[in-house]
Amino acid sequence: MAPFKEVSESDFEEFNQAVKEHQGKTIFAYFSGSKDAEGKSWCPDCVEAEPVVQEGLKHVTEDCVFIYCQVGDRSYWKDPK
Template sequence: MVTEVHVDGYDALNELLHSLNPETKLVLYFAGQVNDKGENWCPDCQAAEPIVKEVLEECSKKNFTFIHVSVGSREEWKDPNCKFRTDERFKLTSVPTLIKFHSVERLNDIECQDKENIRMLFEDL
Protein backbone atom coordinates (compact mmCIF):
# COMPACT_ATOMS: atom_id res chain seq x y z
CA MET A 1 0.00 0.00 0.00
CA VAL A 2 1.26 3.45 -0.90
CA THR A 3 1.35 5.90 2.00
CA GLU A 4 1.05 9.54 0.91
CA VAL A 5 2.39 12.36 3.06
CA HIS A 6 2.44 16.12 2.40
CA VAL A 7 5.10 18.41 3.89
CA ASP A 8 5.72 22.13 3.52
CA GLY A 9 9.34 23.17 3.42
CA TYR A 10 12.80 21.88 4.10
CA ASP A 11 12.59 21.64 7.90
CA ALA A 12 9.32 19.67 7.78
CA LEU A 13 10.84 17.25 5.26
CA ASN A 14 13.93 16.71 7.42
CA GLU A 15 11.79 16.09 10.48
CA LEU A 16 9.73 13.51 8.59
CA LEU A 17 12.77 11.75 7.11
CA HIS A 18 14.33 11.41 10.58
CA SER A 19 11.12 9.90 11.95
CA LEU A 20 10.79 7.18 9.29
CA ASN A 21 12.22 3.69 9.43
CA PRO A 22 15.47 3.72 7.37
CA GLU A 23 14.20 0.65 5.49
CA THR A 24 11.14 2.51 4.20
CA LYS A 25 11.09 2.85 0.42
CA LEU A 26 10.61 6.54 -0.40
CA VAL A 27 9.71 8.60 -3.42
CA LEU A 28 9.93 12.37 -3.00
CA TYR A 29 7.92 14.69 -5.24
CA PHE A 30 9.16 18.28 -5.07
CA ALA A 31 6.85 20.98 -6.42
CA GLY A 32 6.05 24.64 -6.00
CA GLN A 33 3.71 25.92 -3.32
CA VAL A 34 -0.03 25.82 -4.03
CA ASN A 35 -2.06 28.97 -3.32
CA ASP A 36 -5.52 29.24 -1.70
CA LYS A 37 -7.18 28.62 -5.08
CA GLY A 38 -5.30 25.33 -5.51
CA GLU A 39 -3.02 26.77 -8.18
CA ASN A 40 0.71 26.18 -8.29
CA TRP A 41 3.02 29.09 -9.14
CA CYS A 42 5.03 26.60 -11.23
CA PRO A 43 3.30 25.81 -14.56
CA ASP A 44 5.31 22.59 -15.05
CA CYS A 45 4.25 21.42 -11.58
CA GLN A 46 0.64 22.24 -12.41
CA ALA A 47 0.91 20.16 -15.61
CA ALA A 48 2.71 17.22 -13.94
CA GLU A 49 0.45 16.88 -10.89
CA PRO A 50 -2.48 14.99 -12.50
CA ILE A 51 -0.10 12.71 -14.40
CA VAL A 52 1.88 11.84 -11.28
CA LYS A 53 -1.38 11.20 -9.39
CA GLU A 54 -2.65 8.90 -12.14
CA VAL A 55 0.49 6.75 -12.13
CA LEU A 56 0.54 6.76 -8.34
CA GLU A 57 -2.99 5.32 -8.35
CA GLU A 58 -1.84 2.57 -10.74
CA CYS A 59 0.84 1.64 -8.20
CA SER A 60 -1.50 1.52 -5.19
CA LYS A 61 -0.62 -2.11 -4.40
CA LYS A 62 3.09 -1.35 -4.09
CA ASN A 63 4.61 -0.75 -0.67
CA PHE A 64 6.32 2.64 -0.42
CA THR A 65 5.87 6.12 0.99
CA PHE A 66 5.22 8.98 -1.43
CA ILE A 67 6.12 12.38 0.00
CA HIS A 68 4.72 15.53 -1.63
CA VAL A 69 7.18 18.30 -0.77
CA SER A 70 6.35 21.97 -1.22
CA VAL A 71 9.56 23.89 -1.93
CA GLY A 72 7.82 27.15 -1.01
CA SER A 73 7.04 30.28 -2.96
CA ARG A 74 8.67 31.15 -6.27
CA GLU A 75 10.93 33.64 -4.46
CA GLU A 76 12.04 31.04 -1.90
CA TRP A 77 12.73 28.52 -4.66
CA LYS A 78 14.70 30.99 -6.82
CA ASP A 79 17.02 31.90 -3.92
CA PRO A 80 20.43 30.36 -4.79
CA ASN A 81 20.81 29.44 -1.10
CA CYS A 82 17.55 27.48 -1.06
CA LYS A 83 18.32 24.38 1.03
CA PHE A 84 16.61 22.09 -1.48
CA ARG A 85 19.22 23.24 -4.01
CA THR A 86 22.24 23.00 -1.69
CA ASP A 87 21.49 19.81 0.30
CA GLU A 88 23.59 16.97 -1.12
CA ARG A 89 20.71 14.51 -0.67
CA PHE A 90 18.47 16.42 -3.07
CA LYS A 91 20.55 18.78 -5.27
CA LEU A 92 17.43 20.13 -6.94
CA THR A 93 17.83 22.20 -10.07
CA SER A 94 14.19 22.35 -11.12
CA VAL A 95 10.65 21.66 -10.02
CA PRO A 96 8.86 19.43 -10.37
CA THR A 97 11.36 16.72 -9.45
CA LEU A 98 10.65 13.10 -8.52
CA ILE A 99 13.40 11.28 -6.62
CA LYS A 100 13.60 7.65 -5.59
CA PHE A 101 15.32 8.37 -2.27
CA HIS A 102 18.65 6.60 -1.59
CA SER A 103 19.00 6.06 -5.33
CA VAL A 104 20.33 7.95 -8.33
CA GLU A 105 16.97 7.63 -10.08
CA ARG A 106 15.18 10.93 -10.60
CA LEU A 107 12.97 12.78 -13.04
CA ASN A 108 13.37 16.52 -13.51
CA ASP A 109 11.06 19.19 -14.87
CA ILE A 110 9.02 18.06 -17.90
CA GLU A 111 10.19 14.44 -17.45
CA CYS A 112 7.59 14.40 -14.66
CA GLN A 113 4.89 14.84 -17.32
CA ASP A 114 5.69 11.51 -19.01
CA LYS A 115 3.69 8.54 -17.67
CA GLU A 116 6.22 5.99 -18.90
CA ASN A 117 9.10 7.78 -17.16
CA ILE A 118 7.12 7.83 -13.92
CA ARG A 119 6.14 4.17 -14.26
CA MET A 120 9.81 3.23 -14.72
CA LEU A 121 10.78 5.21 -11.61
CA PHE A 122 8.15 3.32 -9.58
CA GLU A 123 8.94 -0.05 -11.18
CA ASP A 124 11.20 -1.63 -8.54
CA LEU A 125 9.36 -0.39 -5.48
Template sequence: MPQYMPIQGYKQLEDALKVHAKPNCLIYIYFFGEKDSNGQSWCPDCVAVEETVNTAFREYSHQNSLIFTVDVGNRLAWKDTVDNKFRQPPYSLVEIPTLIRWQGAERLAGAQLKKDDLLRLFFDEAKTQSATDKTVLCQ
Protein backbone atom coordinates in the same frame (compact mmCIF):
# COMPACT_ATOMS: atom_id res chain seq x y z
CA MET B 1 -1.92 1.00 -0.77
CA PRO B 2 0.75 3.72 -0.63
CA GLN B 3 0.56 6.25 2.16
CA TYR B 4 0.73 9.97 1.35
CA MET B 5 2.44 12.50 3.58
CA PRO B 6 2.17 16.21 2.71
CA ILE B 7 5.37 18.08 3.60
CA GLN B 8 5.88 21.84 3.90
CA GLY B 9 9.45 22.92 3.36
CA TYR B 10 12.96 21.62 3.93
CA LYS B 11 12.92 21.23 7.72
CA GLN B 12 9.71 19.24 7.73
CA LEU B 13 11.11 16.95 5.02
CA GLU B 14 14.31 16.35 6.99
CA ASP B 15 12.27 15.59 10.13
CA ALA B 16 10.00 13.17 8.23
CA LEU B 17 12.97 11.32 6.78
CA LYS B 18 14.52 10.94 10.24
CA VAL B 19 11.33 9.24 11.41
CA HIS B 20 10.36 7.20 8.34
CA ALA B 21 13.53 6.37 6.40
CA LYS B 22 14.26 2.86 7.60
CA PRO B 23 15.93 -0.10 5.92
CA ASN B 24 13.64 -1.61 3.28
CA CYS B 25 11.20 1.29 3.41
CA LEU B 26 10.41 2.60 -0.07
CA ILE B 27 9.95 6.38 -0.09
CA TYR B 28 9.10 8.48 -3.13
CA ILE B 29 9.54 12.25 -2.86
CA TYR B 30 7.60 14.57 -5.17
CA PHE B 31 8.71 18.23 -5.14
CA PHE B 32 6.39 20.97 -6.43
CA GLY B 33 5.76 24.71 -6.12
CA GLU B 34 3.53 26.09 -3.37
CA LYS B 35 -0.21 26.12 -4.06
CA ASP B 36 -2.58 29.01 -3.49
CA SER B 37 -5.91 28.85 -1.62
CA ASN B 38 -7.54 27.40 -4.76
CA GLY B 39 -5.05 24.52 -4.91
CA GLN B 40 -3.20 26.00 -7.90
CA SER B 41 0.60 26.04 -7.91
CA TRP B 42 2.48 29.16 -9.04
CA CYS B 43 4.63 26.74 -11.10
CA PRO B 44 3.04 26.11 -14.53
CA ASP B 45 5.10 22.94 -15.06
CA CYS B 46 3.82 21.56 -11.74
CA VAL B 47 0.24 22.25 -12.81
CA ALA B 48 0.83 20.59 -16.18
CA VAL B 49 2.02 17.28 -14.69
CA GLU B 50 -0.12 17.07 -11.55
CA GLU B 51 -2.85 14.78 -12.92
CA THR B 52 -0.37 12.45 -14.64
CA VAL B 53 1.80 12.15 -11.53
CA ASN B 54 -1.18 11.54 -9.23
CA THR B 55 -2.48 8.84 -11.57
CA ALA B 56 0.96 7.22 -11.66
CA PHE B 57 1.11 7.19 -7.85
CA ARG B 58 -2.23 5.37 -7.73
CA GLU B 59 -1.51 2.94 -10.56
CA TYR B 60 2.21 2.18 -10.41
CA SER B 61 3.71 2.89 -6.99
CA HIS B 62 4.57 0.03 -4.65
CA GLN B 63 1.68 -0.82 -2.32
CA ASN B 64 3.89 -0.53 0.77
CA SER B 65 5.51 2.75 -0.22
CA LEU B 66 5.38 6.15 1.42
CA ILE B 67 4.90 9.18 -0.80
CA PHE B 68 6.13 12.55 0.45
CA THR B 69 4.56 15.43 -1.48
CA VAL B 70 6.90 18.33 -0.78
CA ASP B 71 5.95 21.98 -1.15
CA VAL B 72 9.24 23.78 -1.92
CA GLY B 73 7.74 27.20 -1.25
CA ASN B 74 6.78 30.25 -3.23
CA ARG B 75 8.43 31.37 -6.47
CA LEU B 76 10.85 33.74 -4.73
CA ALA B 77 12.06 31.02 -2.32
CA TRP B 78 12.46 28.51 -5.16
CA LYS B 79 14.41 30.94 -7.36
CA ASP B 80 16.92 31.61 -4.56
CA THR B 81 19.88 29.59 -5.85
CA VAL B 82 22.13 30.46 -2.89
CA ASP B 83 20.06 29.70 0.22
CA ASN B 84 17.54 27.18 -1.16
CA LYS B 85 18.53 23.92 0.57
CA PHE B 86 16.50 21.84 -1.89
CA ARG B 87 19.06 22.81 -4.55
CA GLN B 88 21.89 21.31 -2.47
CA PRO B 89 22.71 17.64 -1.76
CA PRO B 90 21.14 15.26 -1.01
CA TYR B 91 18.23 16.53 -3.16
CA SER B 92 20.18 18.63 -5.69
CA LEU B 93 17.05 19.89 -7.41
CA VAL B 94 17.54 21.79 -10.64
CA GLU B 95 13.88 22.13 -11.53
CA ILE B 96 10.40 21.49 -10.25
CA PRO B 97 8.41 19.39 -10.48
CA THR B 98 10.82 16.58 -9.60
CA LEU B 99 10.14 13.04 -8.43
CA ILE B 100 12.85 10.96 -6.78
CA ARG B 101 13.12 7.64 -5.01
CA TRP B 102 14.82 8.23 -1.67
CA GLN B 103 18.19 6.49 -1.48
CA GLY B 104 17.81 5.36 -5.08
CA ALA B 105 19.07 6.51 -8.43
CA GLU B 106 15.66 7.08 -9.99
CA ARG B 107 14.74 10.69 -10.78
CA LEU B 108 12.28 12.31 -13.16
CA ALA B 109 11.90 16.06 -13.61
CA GLY B 110 9.97 18.62 -15.59
CA ALA B 111 8.50 17.40 -18.88
CA GLN B 112 9.57 13.81 -18.13
CA LEU B 113 6.73 13.71 -15.61
CA LYS B 114 4.19 14.16 -18.42
CA LYS B 115 5.18 10.83 -19.93
CA ASP B 116 3.24 7.87 -18.62
CA ASP B 117 5.78 5.36 -19.99
CA LEU B 118 8.64 7.04 -18.08
CA LEU B 119 6.59 7.12 -14.88
CA ARG B 120 5.76 3.43 -15.28
CA LEU B 121 9.46 2.60 -15.74
CA PHE B 122 10.38 4.77 -12.75
CA PHE B 123 8.03 2.86 -10.46
CA ASP B 124 8.77 -0.54 -12.02
CA GLU B 125 12.48 -0.10 -11.32
CA ALA B 126 11.79 0.58 -7.66
CA LYS B 127 9.37 -2.39 -7.48
CA THR B 128 11.93 -4.71 -9.06
CA GLN B 129 14.63 -3.66 -6.64
CA SER B 130 12.29 -3.73 -3.65
CA ALA B 131 11.21 -7.29 -4.49
CA THR B 132 14.75 -8.44 -3.75
CA ASP B 133 15.06 -6.11 -0.74
CA LYS B 134 11.78 -7.24 0.89
CA THR B 135 10.17 -3.81 1.08
CA VAL B 136 8.21 -3.34 4.29
CA LEU B 137 5.20 -1.17 5.01
CA CYS B 138 6.47 2.29 5.86
CA GLN B 139 4.95 3.81 8.97
Protein backbone atom coordinates in the same frame (compact mmCIF):
# COMPACT_ATOMS: atom_id res chain seq x y z
CA MET C 1 -7.22 1.83 3.38
CA ALA C 2 -4.99 3.72 0.98
CA PRO C 3 -2.55 1.57 -0.98
CA PHE C 4 0.33 3.69 0.31
CA LYS C 5 0.98 6.35 2.92
CA GLU C 6 0.97 9.98 1.76
CA VAL C 7 2.72 12.73 3.72
CA SER C 8 2.61 16.47 2.95
CA GLU C 9 5.37 18.76 4.14
CA SER C 10 5.94 22.47 3.70
CA ASP C 11 9.71 22.80 3.88
CA PHE C 12 12.96 20.89 3.55
CA GLU C 13 13.45 20.34 7.28
CA GLU C 14 10.00 18.72 7.53
CA PHE C 15 10.84 16.63 4.47
CA ASN C 16 14.05 15.38 6.10
CA GLN C 17 12.13 14.48 9.25
CA ALA C 18 9.54 12.54 7.23
CA VAL C 19 12.31 10.60 5.49
CA LYS C 20 13.80 9.68 8.88
CA GLU C 21 10.39 8.61 10.20
CA HIS C 22 9.86 6.27 7.24
CA GLN C 23 13.37 4.85 7.07
CA GLY C 24 13.40 1.37 5.57
CA LYS C 25 10.38 1.98 3.33
CA THR C 26 10.42 2.85 -0.34
CA ILE C 27 9.98 6.62 -0.51
CA PHE C 28 8.75 8.59 -3.50
CA ALA C 29 9.30 12.33 -3.13
CA TYR C 30 7.64 15.06 -5.15
CA PHE C 31 8.82 18.65 -4.76
CA SER C 32 6.48 21.31 -6.07
CA GLY C 33 6.00 25.04 -6.02
CA SER C 34 3.69 25.92 -3.13
CA LYS C 35 -0.01 26.04 -3.89
CA ASP C 36 -2.28 29.05 -3.54
CA ALA C 37 -5.61 29.18 -1.69
CA GLU C 38 -7.30 27.58 -4.70
CA GLY C 39 -4.90 24.62 -4.61
CA LYS C 40 -2.89 25.52 -7.71
CA SER C 41 0.89 25.72 -7.79
CA TRP C 42 2.52 28.86 -9.17
CA CYS C 43 4.98 26.63 -11.07
CA PRO C 44 3.69 25.74 -14.56
CA ASP C 45 5.97 22.70 -14.79
CA CYS C 46 4.59 21.41 -11.48
CA VAL C 47 1.00 21.92 -12.65
CA GLU C 48 1.78 19.94 -15.80
CA ALA C 49 3.58 17.16 -13.92
CA GLU C 50 1.04 16.63 -11.15
CA PRO C 51 -1.47 14.53 -13.17
CA VAL C 52 1.39 12.33 -14.37
CA VAL C 53 2.60 11.84 -10.79
CA GLN C 54 -0.95 11.07 -9.61
CA GLU C 55 -1.33 8.47 -12.37
CA GLY C 56 1.96 6.85 -11.37
CA LEU C 57 0.84 6.63 -7.75
CA LYS C 58 -1.90 4.23 -8.81
CA HIS C 59 0.83 1.60 -9.14
CA VAL C 60 2.52 2.18 -5.77
CA THR C 61 2.26 -0.58 -3.16
CA GLU C 62 1.23 -0.27 0.46
CA ASP C 63 4.79 -0.56 1.76
CA CYS C 64 5.68 2.75 0.08
CA VAL C 65 5.50 6.35 1.27
CA PHE C 66 4.78 9.32 -1.00
CA ILE C 67 6.12 12.61 0.36
CA TYR C 68 4.73 15.75 -1.24
CA CYS C 69 6.87 18.74 -0.32
CA GLN C 70 5.97 22.33 -1.16
CA VAL C 71 9.15 24.32 -1.73
CA GLY C 72 7.94 27.89 -1.43
CA ASP C 73 6.18 30.60 -3.33
CA ARG C 74 7.18 32.19 -6.62
CA SER C 75 8.73 35.33 -5.09
CA TYR C 76 11.13 33.17 -3.04
CA TRP C 77 12.32 31.25 -6.13
CA LYS C 78 12.57 34.32 -8.36
CA ASP C 79 14.68 36.25 -5.83
CA PRO C 80 18.25 36.36 -7.24
CA LYS C 81 19.70 36.16 -3.70
